[in-house]
Structures are given as structure tokens and as C-alpha cells.
Amino acid sequence: MKVVIPGGSGQVGTILARAFHGDGHEVVVLSRSARKAPWGVMTWDASTRGPWTKALEGAEAVINLAGRSVNCRYTPENRGAITQSRVQSTRIVGEAIAAATRPPRVWLQASTATIYAHRYDAANDEATGIIGGDEPDAPATWRFSIDVARSWERTLDEAAVPRTRKVKLRSAMTMSPDRGGIFDTLLTLVRRRLGGQAGDGRQYVSWVHETDFIRALYWLIEHHEVEGPVNIAAPDPLPNAAFMRGLREACGVSLGLPVARWMLELGAVFMRTETELILKSRRVVPGVLTKRGFTFQFPRWPEAADDLCRRWREQNTGARRLDREQRDGHKATMKAQGE
Numbered sequence: 118m119k120v121v122i123p124g125g126s127g128q129v130g131t132i133l134a135r136a137f138h139g140d141g142h143e144v145v146v147l148s149r150s151a152r153k154a155p156w157g158v159m160t161w162d163a164s165t166r167g168p169w170t171k172a173l174e175g176a177e178a179v180i181n182l183a184g185r186s187v188n189c190r191y192t193p194e195n196r197g198a199i200t201q202s203r204v205q206s207t208r209i210v211g212e213a214i215a216a217a218t219r220p221p222r223v224w225l226q227a228s229t230a231t232i233y234a235h236r237y238d239a240a241n242d243e244a245t246g247i248i249g250g251d252e253p254d255a256p257a258t259w260r261f262s263i264d265v266a267r268s269w270e271r272t273l274d275e276a277a278v279p280r281t282r283k284v285k286l287r288s289a290m291t292m293s294p295d296r297g298g299i300f301d302t303l304l305t306l307v308r309r310r311l312g313g314q315a316g317d318g319r320q321y322v323s324w325v326h327e328t329d330f331i332r333a334l335y336w337l338i339e340h341h342e343v344e345g346p347v348n349i350a351a352p353d354p355l356p357n358a359a360f361m362r363g364l365r366e367a368c369g370v371s372l373g374l375p376v377a378r379w380m381l382e383l384g385a386v387f388m389r390t391e392t393e394l395i396l397k398s399r400r401v402v403p404g405v406l407t408k409r410g411f412t413f414q415f416p417r418w419p420e421a422a423d424d425l426c427r428r429w430r431e432q433n434t435g436a437r438r439l440d441r442e443q444r445d446g447h448k449a450t451m452k453a454q455g456e
């Protein structure tokens with residue numbers, strides 16, 4: 118099958134492109150810059166139609182992941198770019214699908230598990246979950262993320278594409294051992310003994326192992342009866358303190374200094390990011406997937422963390438060995454040239 122992935126050059130897109138390509142499917146990533154990849158890449162500007170629209174013809178699925186990263190300070194300028202990039206790219210993907218002669222059978226549109234309310238009392242599934250925005254104890258920056266998710270989903274709803282099924286991917290943090298990803302960042306903190314609980318540690322963490330993320334997307338492509346919002350999260354979200362403990366145990370680090378809320382607020386300013394990514398309680402469960410029979414290979418965090426740590430070590434040992442070999446090779450060349 119052919120799968121088109123606008124914004125597929127980032128963390129999640131790379132996980133998906135690698136998996137689909139590895140399984141022998143045709144993958145076309147849409148990127149704002151020409152880049153080399155083992156799969157197809159076409160350029161687009163994420164706001165107007167162009168030659169890229171041809172890629173949609175006869176595709177089985179389009180998976181739109183485009184949008185400016187939310188890992189930044191929510192300044193007025195960044196807020197504008199975060200919202201605009203998501204709304205505009207979703208709108209133009211919709212227009213291109215509507216104009217296609219043989220449109221994709223399914224449009225899987227990125228949204229986020231952050232759309233749900235900050236809460237501890239009960240888990241949010243698609244049917245009974247509370248959409249956030251009115252929590253009395255949530256700072257205004259958290260409301261911003263919910264506004265973004267709502268406008269993103271509204272743009273998908275407004276797209277008139279009667280021949281294409283629409284699915285909203287309300288995804289939790291996707292965990293893979295890749296360099297620079299969320300798991301890599303968390304593990305680096307843990308290895309530096311900074312992986313204690315954040316704040317009071319009660320806030321829930323929703324997550325999904327990359328293997329299940331890929332399997333869920335295959336499942337959604339194949340299940341023609343499923344449309345609308347779908348939570349892509351493991352069925353076992355857990356409080357931050359337990360989540361960090363699980364990660365420390367998986368990588369064999371006993372000490373993890375707790376980080377108080379005020380330290381996080383201060384650190385976030387220096388790191389040009391927002392504490393929402395750590396302090397908001399995201400208690401999200403996969404109602405649609407589990408009710409319809411999808412089973413998770415990694416439903417619980419301890420096993421998922423073990424697997425991710427093991428693969429992270431393998432990758433990084435391999436990468437270090439390669440670096441060493443390249444350095445040694447370089448030294449030998451220099452020596453030979455000097456002689």
C-alpha cells in the first residue's frame with residue numbers, strides 16, 4: 118500500500134516511515150525541505166497546493182503529523198506558529214484530498230491526548246472523557262494546548278472529504294529508543310541521577326510504546342468501521358512518581374533526585390520549554406482500541422521500560438563503537454598521509 122506522511126520527518130513520522138518502509142510499503146514523506154531518506158520524500162510548504170498533491174492519488178492512508186514543535190516557551194509568537202502550522206497544514210491536506218481523483222481511503226490526523234482535562238480522579242476515554250479547558254487549578258498555558266487541539270480537530274471536522282474516512286489520533290507520548298526522542302531525554306535525566314518524581318509526583322503519565330503505536334496505526338488503517346477520535350495510549354497510565362521509579366529500575370539507577378515544582382518552573386525558562394509537558398495530569402486510556410479488540414504488546418510500563426532501555430543500550434553501544442571505529446579510521450588515514 119501507499120502511505121503519505123505530511124510532517125513525517127520528525128520523531129513520530131520517522132518511527133512510522135521506518136516501519137511501513139521496512140514492511141515493504143510505499144512511503145512518501147512531505148517535508149518543507151528536500152532531504153535524503155530510505156523512503157520517498159516530496160517537498161511542500163504546508164499551506165498551498167503543489168506537485169505534492171499527486172502523492173495522495175491512490176494512497177491507502179495519509180497520516181498528517183505536521184506542526185511546529187510544542188517544546189518551546191508559549192510566547193505570543195510561538196503560540197501563533199503552533200496553532201497556525203497545525204490548522205493550515207490540516208486545511209490544505211483536506212483540500213488536496215477533496216480534489217484528488219482517487220483519494221486516500223483513510224486520513225489519520227494527529228491530535229493529542231493533552232486535549233483531555235487535567236485530572237486525577239478517573240481516566241479519560243473517548244466516550245466519557247472530559248475535554249479540558251475549564252479546570253480551576255490549571256494555568257492559562259495549559260488551556261492554550263487544549264485550544265490548539267480543539268482547533269486542530271475542528272479543522273479536520275470541517276474538511277469535506279466524503280470519500281475518505283477521518284480518524285483523530287489523540288496520542289500520548291510515543292516512547293522509542295531513538296536519539297533525541299522523549300524516552301532518550303527522560304533516560305538521560307535518570308542516568309544523571311535527576312530522574313526522581315517531578316512536583317508532587319501524583320500527576321498521571323500517559324505513554325505508548327512505539328511497537329504498539331505502529332500496530333495501532335496499522336489496525337486503524339485496516340478497520341474501516343472506525344472513525345472519529347481514538348486514544349493512542351497504553352491502558353496503564355501511572356502517576357509520575359511510579360513512572361519515574363519504573364524507569365530507574367529498568368535502567369538500574371537506584372538514586373533519583375526529586376525535582377520540586379518551583380525548580381521545574383525555573384528550569385523550564387532556561388530550557389525554553391513549558392512545565393505543562395511534565396506537570397499536567399494526563400490520565401488517558403484507549404477506549405475505542407480495547408473495546409474493539411486491539412491488544413497491546415506492551416500494556417504495562419515496567420515491561421515497556423525494560424524493552425526500551427535494552428534497545429537504547431544496544432543502539433548506543435553500537436553508535437559508540439561506530440564513532441570509535443570512525444575516529445580510529447580517521448587517525449590511521451592522517452598518520453598514513455603524514456608519513
Ligand SMILES: NC(=O)c1ccc[n+]([C@@H]2O[C@H](COP(=O)([O-])OP(=O)(O)OC[C@H]3O[C@@H](n4cnc5c(N)ncnc54)[C@H](OP(=O)(O)O)[C@@H]3O)[C@@H](O)[C@H]2O)c1
Pocket residue numbers: 124125126127128129130147148149150162163182183184185186187198202206227228229230287288289290291292299
Ligand atoms: N511525539 C509524541 O509523542 C506526540 C504525542 C502526541 C501528539 N504528537 C503530535 O504528533 C505530531 C508529530 O509529533 P513529532 O513528535 O513527530 O513532532 P516533530 O518531531 O516536531 O515533527 C513534526 C514535523 O512537522 C514539521 N513542521 C515543523 N514546523 C512546521 C511548520 N511551521 N509548518 C508545517 N510543518 C512543520 C516538521 O517537518 P519538516 O521540517 O520536514 O517540514 C517536523 O518534522 C505533532 O503534531 C505532535 O504535536 C506527538
